[in-house]
Amino acid sequence: MPIATVNPADGETLKTFDPLSERETERRIARADAAFRAYRTTSFAERARLMEAAAGLLELDEREVARLVTTEMGKPVTAARAEVAKCVKAMRWYARHAESLLADERPDEADVRDSGAVSARVHYRPLGPVLAVMPWNFPLWQVIRFAAPALMAGNVGLLKHASNVPQTALYLEELFQRAGYAEGCFQTLLVSSGAIESVLRDPRVVAATLTGSEPAGRSVAAIAGDEVKKTVLELGGSDPFIVMPSADVAAAARTAVTARVQNTGQSCIAAKRFLVHTDVYDTFTEAFVAGMRELTVGDPLDEATDVGPLSSERGRSDLEELVNDALAQGATALCGARRPGGADRGWYYEPTVLTGITDRMRIHREESFGPVASLYRVSDIQEAIDIANDVPFGLSSNVWTHDDAEVDRFVRDLEAGGVYVNGMTASHPALPFGGVKRSGYGRELAGHGIREFCNATTVWRA
Template identity: 65%
Template sequence: MPIATTNPTTGIVERTFDAIDEAEVERRIAAAAAAVAPLTASTFAERAGWMRAAADLIEADGDELARLITVEIGRPIAQSRAEVGKCARGMRFYAEHAESFLAPEWLSDPSSVGASAAGTRYEPIGVVLAVMPWNYPFWQALRFAAPALMAGNVGLLKHASNVPQAALYLDTLFERAGFPAGSFASLLIPASGVERVMRDPRIAAATLTGSEPAGRSLAAIAGSEIKHVVLELGGSDPFVVMPSADVAAAAAVAVRARTQNSGQSCIAAKRFIVHADVHDEFLAAFSERMAALSVGDPLDEATDVGPLATESGRDELADLVDDARQQGADIAVGGTRPDRPGWFYPPTVISGVTPAMRLYAEEAFGPVATVFRVADAAEAVAVANATTFGLSSAVWTNDSAEEDHFVRALAAGGVFVNGMTASYPELPFGGVKASGVGRELSAAGIREFCNLKTVWKS
């Protein structure tokens, strides 16, 4: 993929960028390594001041950044503004809480280990490589950068090639805010250049948000180098609706859960698993609401769903739907590629999906929802877990026993009851199975890239 801004609304390439050469890659890695000592030596208070200054810059540039997001990936502008605001909040969260999250922890009775004092402390590990996707071009990068920098680590960002302007903005953000030179930098390199960086001995660890194949590739390199990784990969999240639920409310939230970022979110609900007693009611309400969404220019405030970010992504989504249609699935809404410029695909609702169809197991990265009819809670769990993914999940029920059952039985990194999956700085985020390893956000996220050092004193 060329390093370029291609407007998904028009399909027109607006700006292209040259990849940096090997000499510049080396210069940036060396600058990052040189920044480790001054950043480690800084205090939490100093880093918090710089992080708040970076959040201030993000907010001051908010309108410009929201438009940039929309032009580079096609997201509706109101949602782009929300991403910018979420970034600033997340940065301030870590500025406030990093010191307490990483405070030393001492045994109350060290004599149990034959010591006068014993416990643990968290220390930064050095330079961390972040390989980030395009779908939340600022939030994905900053939810790594904020905790990493507040812990005293240095960050290098290899961003997706279709959001180069976002990468270049982040390249200078933290130095503008006061962090030592080299504390954070972007590498405009193709995906083929990641292995060279990852194998550099000055790189201590890596984090990747993206596809399962990309995660497997990075993990294999990290394993051979004995380097720690955090991986947040794909998801095909279930959204379960039981008879005790408020079905109308569930259908309304289901639309937002499926179409956030025009459906291009790892944690978007994708498989709607509905008890037979309320299946028809839910399907009708859900389909009506999906059909009513406004699809169009993402810079228009009234637009609900914009184009998909890439032509290949749109084509892959259309192929999934066509495969299901050819094998007998019922298309309640949408399902036809529009004849217009840009990479649009309509909100689509499909039922009657069987294991023979690709949509049964593959992630639909766009505004396409599959609805399943199940007989009871046991079948709902079986269908929900019948995938290699396990990122997050949602369950709608007003029965406390059912709630407890689903919270325990769903194989996922999160369960949201009577709501839709979202990420919050206060809560850990990540998945199980092929959806990844490790956690981002909360105290768990900042501790991922720290050395947990044991201290024992006689």
């Protein structure tokens, strides 16, 4: 795949980039290694000053960088601006909380004495240069939610971004440089996917984090495992959105539309499978389908657009294959299931609701990365849980109920990294984020995320 900006709204190639040579890649790794040796000793106050400076610059650049993101990967520009604001929030959150999150931990005094020590504590130290392999769907947020905690912990970053967002990747490197970070603290590597292995095998690169597809995660995990290096993986998701009889059905249906089409449906944590109790199924379905039909599909730079183009022609073709497979095996499209009329340019697809899904259909277990919802009628809570768990993924989940016993049951039995009750999944810097099963391992954000790339050092003194 070439490293290029290709506008998804019209398919026009706007700018191409030559990949870095092996020699230049080596220079950047060496620069990261040298930068870490100095940066690791900086105080939390100095790190916070730099992070706050970067956040301020990003805030000032909001409109310009949002337009760049939209041009590169197609999300509605209003969503791109919201992504910028979310990044600024996370950067400032870590600038203010990193020191307390990484404060020394002191065991109970009785346990210290029992260990034979006069004193004991756990001290967190940074690991070194970390390789971040990041996707195109949230090209700012996915990077910042790694970079903010990693840099505040004293690590340095090497970014291998998706090949279709090279200008966003270069902007991020420039952002940290403008904020005053030393050369080498955060660098973008414009390289092909084939170059990841050599970078990860370099002994100066100590760990890796990847957000992306399951095959990409398997590859990075295998290489890192062979090198005995730490990894954090956030992979695919096919999150359930469960509606029970006690729910506010009207609110659930409104939220369901947003939960499915956020980022034009190209989000790992977007709700994709809607499991609705038979007692409220008809009411929910009528409102949900009406909401999907009312969405405006169009130019992502238009403020009125709700759903933009998919990020690539291949992405749309993959989505169409899932829909067509389901329809061929008996599913029914309640709306959409086609390209918009007159959309002969750009990679658009209408918001779609499919019902009559069976376990023979690919869409039952595969992730649909676009504005396509799978709708199921369930008879009780057990059936909802069974269908929800009948996928290889376990990223997050959404449950709508006002029955506390049902909430407890969902929290106990849903195989997911999160359970969001009477709302939709959303990441926040204060809450850990990640999944189970083939959705990956490890956690980002909160204290869990900043400690992923730290050495928890036991300090024991007699």
